[in-house]
Amino acid sequence: MEQENREIExxxxxxxxxxxxxxxxxxxxxxxxxxxxxxxxKQKVMDIIQKYGYIPNNSARYLKRMDGKCIAVLVKxxxxxxxxxxxxxxxxxxxxxxxxxxxxxxxxxEDEVDVxxxxxxxxxxxxxxFLGGHFVHSEEKLSKLRIPFILSTVGEGPxxxxxxxxxxxxxxxxxxxxRMTDYLIRLGHRKxxxxxxxxxxxxxGRMRLxxxxxxxxxxxxxxxxxxxCYMNPKLPSYSMENGYVxxxxxxxxxxxxxxxxxxxxxxxxxxxxxxxEAGKRIPQDYSxxxxxxxxxxxxxxxxxxxxxxxxxxxxxxxxHHLFDLLDGKxxxxxxxxxxxxxxxxxxxxx
Amino acid sequence: MEQENREIExxxxxxxxxxxxxxxxxxxxxxxxxxxxxxxxKQKVMDIIQKYGYIPNNSARYLKRMDGKCIAVLVKxxxxxxxxxxxxxxxxxxxxxxxxxxxxxxxxxEDEVDVxxxxxxxxxxxxxxFLGGHFVHSEEKLSKLRIPFILSTVGEGPxxxxxxxxxxxxxxxxxxxxRMTDYLIRLGHRKxxxxxxxxxxxxxGRMRLxxxxxxxxxxxxxxxxxxxCYMNPKLPSYSMENGYVxxxxxxxxxxxxxxxxxxxxxxxxxxxxxxxEAGKRIPQDYSxxxxxxxxxxxxxxxxxxxxxxxxxxxxxxxxHHLFDLLDGKxxxxxxxxxxxxxxxxxxxxx
Numbered sequence: 189m190e191q192e193n194r195e196i197e198x199x200x201x202x203x204x205x206x207x208x209x210x211x212x213x214x215x216x217x218x219x220x221x222x223x224x225x226x227x228x229x230k231q232k233v234m235d236i237i238q239k240y241g242y243i244p245n246n247s248a249r250y251l252k253r254m255d256g257k258c259i260a261v262l263v264k265x266x267x268x269x270x271x272x273x274x275x276x277x278x279x280x281x282x283x284x285x286x287x288x289x290x291x292x293x294x295x296x297x298e299d300e301v302d303v304x305x306x307x308x309x310x311x312x313x314x315x316x317x318f319l320g321g322h323f324v325h326s327e328e329k330l331s332k333l334r335i336p337f338i339l340s341t342v343g344e345g346p347x348x349x350x351x352x353x354x355x356x357x358x359x360x361x362x363x364x365x366x367r368m369t370d371y372l373i374r375l376g377h378r379k380x381x382x383x384x385x386x387x388x389x390x391x392x393g394r395m396r397l398x399x400x401x402x403x404x405x406x407x408x409x410x411x412x413x414x415x416x417c418y419m420n421p422k423l424p425s426y427s428m429e430n431g432y433v434x435x436x437x438x439x440x441x442x443x444x445x446x447x448x449x450x451x452x453x454x455x456x457x458x459x460x461x462x463x464x465e466a467g468k469r470i471p472q473d474y475s476x477x478x479x480x481x482x483x484x485x486x487x488x489x490x491x492x493x494x495x496x497x498x499x500x501x502x503x504x505x506x507x508h509h510l511f512d513l514l515d516g517k518x519x520x521x522x523x524x525x526x527x528x529x530x531x532x533x534x535x536x537x538x
Numbered sequence: 539m540e541q542e543n544r545e546i547e548x549x550x551x552x553x554x555x556x557x558x559x560x561x562x563x564x565x566x567x568x569x570x571x572x573x574x575x576x577x578x579x580k581q582k583v584m585d586i587i588q589k590y591g592y593i594p595n596n597s598a599r600y601l602k603r604m605d606g607k608c609i610a611v612l613v614k615x616x617x618x619x620x621x622x623x624x625x626x627x628x629x630x631x632x633x634x635x636x637x638x639x640x641x642x643x644x645x646x647x648e649d650e651v652d653v654x655x656x657x658x659x660x661x662x663x664x665x666x667x668f669l670g671g672h673f674v675h676s677e678e679k680l681s682k683l684r685i686p687f688i689l690s691t692v693g694e695g696p697x698x699x700x701x702x703x704x705x706x707x708x709x710x711x712x713x714x715x716x717r718m719t720d721y722l723i724r725l726g727h728r729k730x731x732x733x734x735x736x737x738x739x740x741x742x743g744r745m746r747l748x749x750x751x752x753x754x755x756x757x758x759x760x761x762x763x764x765x766x767c768y769m770n771p772k773l774p775s776y777s778m779e780n781g782y783v784x785x786x787x788x789x790x791x792x793x794x795x796x797x798x799x800x801x802x803x804x805x806x807x808x809x810x811x812x813x814x815e816a817g818k819r820i821p822q823d824y825s826x827x828x829x830x831x832x833x834x835x836x837x838x839x840x841x842x843x844x845x846x847x848x849x850x851x852x853x854x855x856x857x858h859h860l861f862d863l864l865d866g867k868x869x870x871x872x873x874x875x876x877x878x879x880x881x882x883x884x885x886x887x888x
Contacts, residue, residue: 267619267622267623267625267626269617269619272617272622273617275617275643276617276643279643288660290640290641291640291641291642291643292641293625293626293629293641310638427833428833428834428837429833432837457834457837457838458837460837460839461836461837461838461839461841464839483777483778483779484778484807484834486811487778487782487807487808487810487811488807488811488838488839489810489811489814489838489839489840490839491811
């Protein structure tokens with residue numbers, strides 16, 4: 189087997205031994221810090237190893253040390269500032285555990301579980317964290333992922349099925365969508381446009397929309413299909429550009445509304461720009477609200493009202509929980525974190 | 539050697555062979571897609587392999603396939619939206635070459651070359667791209683990195699030394715710093731506050747500052763030390779918060795100025811917020827300009843004047859050049875890309 193598969197010109201332990209004029213077992217003792225070796229010989233071996241860049245690659249020990257202690261974070265939407273802070277926290281926490289971390293960006297048209305299966309094969313991961321994304325996969329497919337994995341910032345979804353083969357740590361997107369809509373209604377808004385996820389979305393976007401609809405209905409407001417704007421699938425998901433294009437369309441079509449609830453802060457920023465370009469003011473002419481609570485909300489002009497997700501806490505607990513799973517200290521769980529309504533300058537009472 | 543280092547309970551090719559009731563060479567033929575194997579036997583072997591998650595880990599072929607074809611991208615400032623677009627482009631280009639990509643975040647207090655040396659050891663990389671950062675390292679230290687590497691978006695620095703052991707692809711930061719300052723002077727501004735990098739910076743921040751000073755002096759304006767604001771080292775580098783705090787300080791101290799030139803768009807956004815909070819308007823009371831050309835510049839209120847770096851092009855060419863180096867088709871080079879002055883709403887003529 190070893191011989192059959194040698195396809196590359198790679199320096200071997202035998203080459204090192206020959207160059208040093210010692211036996212293979214001596215080289216092995218040098219590498220493994222074995223006490224039973226002459227210090228000068230050891231130095232000579234290590235010098236040659238360094239010079240030729242030899243890596244003891246065919247030992248299981250090497251693979252275990254290098255690949256086994258690795259956690260992968262698969263990010264759907266790497267350019268989303270909402271995730272940037274989470275990645276940093278996860279990296280810190282994973283480092284504390286003396287594991288290494290691999291970040292992998294998942295394209296919006298890629299299947300994250302396929303990407304994960306490939307990564308597991310390549311990197312021999314200990315565990316996986318999915319950050320963001322639309323998580324709708326068959327139990328059968330998920331069962332192929334034979335390492336512990338966690339969904340961070342994404343909940344179980346609207347299918348009502350209880351998943352016990354993975355964990356989720358997130359806000360309750362339906363409840364938070366309701367919270368913001370209810371807040372806008374209490375401010376006196378009845379015509380609330382919503383910048384939603386894609387029409388086919390069955391993940392967080394769908395949950396937030398369900399919350400929006402429930403809030404309207406509870407207050408006796410009939411939802412207006414014309415005010416539900418689904419993201420343009422040809423533009424980046426949850427992007428400023430998407431929010432801009434959708435809002436511009438609403439304004440161009442002369443739709444009547446007094447508030448815009450965007451399902452991400454970045455889309456809310458795009459909405460604000462479209463409104464400003466139309467010569468209208470926020471919040472005097474239109475109230476605008478976002479979702480996520482990214483840093484920009486406090487620096488935009490005007491500052492943006494939003495639902496703040498406790499992203500640092502979610503990220504930290506995601507890593508801790510993953511290690512509890514690895515250590516057998518915990519089983520899979522679905523933890524809900526409360527969001528927080530951040531009232532800023534972009535919304536006003538009618 | 540193989541025996542000595544077996545520290546983990548790992549399924550081996552022998553175990554697979556035993557479970558299938560075939561010889562090791564048959565398992566090997568199945569794995570390697572050898573034609574000389576009964577299809578049914580092959581299926582059986584592959585089923586068992588899949589069931590037990592066996593990876594032919596002790597073969598050089600495996601290591602070459604999995605680790606040798608990997609490019610690492612080390613990002614200083616992962617949360618910086620300026621880099622987010624670059625990472626996506628690099629990932630796409632690297633994927634086209636059928637290599638895998640590892641992203642590693644470098645903390646602002648970490649030494650990127652130390653991080654790189656560690657990664658090279660762990661992952662057996664083919665090449666490295668440093669994205670961003672302060673690149674000041676001794677030739678001796680750099681020589682330890684025995685794989686081709688590239689600095690993307692960071693030039694050679696102000697030391698005047700020609701580096702021929704690595705490549706750089708970037709704008710000319712001195713020239714672009716000059717370009718923006720000269721533009722503001724031509725608009726009639728003479729008291730131009732600058733939100734610079736850290737005081738000790740000897741990388742892109744220093745270069746931009748040199749350009750700023752040259753533009754002032756060429757127009758006969760004596761630089762005012764009180765208008766040169768160095769980033770607070772306790773706050774995240776080039777962040778909105780840093781720009782906000784510096785500008786607020788300028789305003790609180792009653793410093794006289796009519797324009798702010800921030801060395802990143804994110805700092806410019808912080809400056810805008812501080813000015814708005816002080817009840818002043820942009821550009822009527824203060825002109826504000828940034829650097830980088832991130833997407834937000836076109837969505838902020840007002841839209842931000844900036845130096846647009848051709849980040850997509852730099853990222854794409856960085857990957858292409860790295861592969862040219864790997865293929866022996868090119869030697870190291872220092873390529874300069876032109877920046878572009880993007881005039882938007884945040885600046886005005888006095």
